[in-house]
Amino acid sequence: MSRPPLRIAVLISGRGSNMAAIARQCGAGLLNARLQAVIADRPGAAGLDAARALGIATQVVPWQGPPQRPAFEHALAVALAATNPELIVLAGFMRILSPQFVAARAGRILNIHPSLLPKYTGLHTHRRVLEAGDRVHGASVHFVTEELDGGPLVLQSRIAVSPADTEESLSARVQATEHIIYPRVIGWLADGRLAWRQDRPWLDGRRLDAPLVEDFSADHT
Ligand code: GAR
Numbered sequence: 001m002s003r004p005p006l007r008i009a010v011l012i013s014g015r016g017s018n019m020a021a022i023a024r025q026c027g028a029g030l031l032n033a034r035l036q037a038v039i040a041d042r043p044g045a046a047g048l049d050a051a052r053a054l055g056i057a058t059q060v061v062p063w064q065g066p067p068q069r070p071a072f073e074h075a076l077a078v079a080l081a082a083t084n085p086e087l088i089v090l091a092g093f094m095r096i097l098s099p100q101f102v103a104a105r106a107g108r109i110l111n112i113h114p115s116l117l118p119k120y121t122g123l124h125t126h127r128r129v130l131e132a133g134d135r136v137h138g139a140s141v142h143f144v145t146e147e148l149d150g151g152p153l154v155l156q157s158r159i160a161v162s163p164a165d166t167e168e169s170l171s172a173r174v175q176a177t178e179h180i181i182y183p184r185v186i187g188w189l190a191d192g193r194l195a196w197r198q199d200r201p202w203l204d205g206r207r208l209d210a211p212l213v214e215d216f217s218a219d220h221t
Contacts, residue, residue: 006033006190009085011076011093012040016047018091018112021179022186023054031183032190036083039076041095057083063095073101087189090144091182099146107196109144110189112182114174116140116156121149126170129161137161137170139178140211141185143201152201153211154194157181160217177216184214 005026010019019038025031038051041063048058061075072095080088090111102109115125117140129137138158145151157177161170188194194203201208 003032003190003192006186007036007084007086008033008089008186009037009039009080009083009087010035010051010089010091012038012045012047012091013042013094014045014047014092016045016050016091017175018178018182019047019089020050020054022089022091022183023051023056025183025187027054031187033087033186036085037079039079041072041093047092069098073098077101087186089182089186096148097144102144102146106145106199107143110154110182110185111142111144111149111151112178113140113142113149114171114178116158117142117149117153126167126174129170130165130167135161136217137174138213138216139174139181141181142211143196152199152208154185154188154201154203154208155181156211156213158213158215158217159219173216173219176219177214181214 012019023035026033026035035056037057037059039059039061040048041061043060043062051058059079061072061079063072088105088109090109116138120128136158138156140153140156142153143151159173159177188203194201
């Protein structure tokens with residue numbers, strides 16, 4: 001029996017290339033999901049135009065600084081409730097969500113982060129990889145919990161870092177892998193293969209205690 005498409009809301013702050021990659025896969029019938037809405041915390045987020053061009057409804061819930069966080073999250077909750085998503089996808093959404101907001105949606109928020117978590121939580125991951133002289137780098141898809149960039153990992157991409165790499169080249173190569181692994185994880189959810197039970201991700205009936213890793217180190221761009 002075929003499942004109805006998974007209803008998704010995507011939260012963005014910037015370019016929205018991950019959102020567009022997910023939308024393309026939905027459009028191509030490769031992902032049994034539907035982007036109900038793209039919500040940005042900045043009216044100038046370039047991803048809003050990209051979403052409109054793809055025919056996806058957009059909303060802006062403007063971020064007005066830390067003292068306004070409760071009002072921001074209330075407005076975000078209202079915007080989300082209007083589209084009633086089964087899954088909230090953070091795709092370059094650069095705001096920290098409060099423990100209360102996350103707890104109310106446990107197991108229903110995914111994030112992608114440009115590092116091999118638990119290494120390099122936070123910002124400037126590519127620069128920090130270069131400064132540390134790491135030979136491998138990548139991106140991580142994880143469920144969002146109260147701990148910043150600390151929720152259970154599902155899938156990571158791995159790339160090789162070469163001596164010629166710059167922040168820009170690493171960013172481009174890591175992002176190209178993000179556009180593959182993020183739709184992959186969403187597809188597992190949409191197909192009922194990935195589930196959230198007992199505060200952990202389960203894939204194909206097995207508890208995921210460590211992330212799966214997809215190795216892109218042979219790819220050169
Ligand atoms: C992505 O590389 C994503 O991993 C990163 O922002 C970029 C957004 O790109 N997210 C974070 O740093 C979250 N901590 P996009 O807007 O083109 O999808």
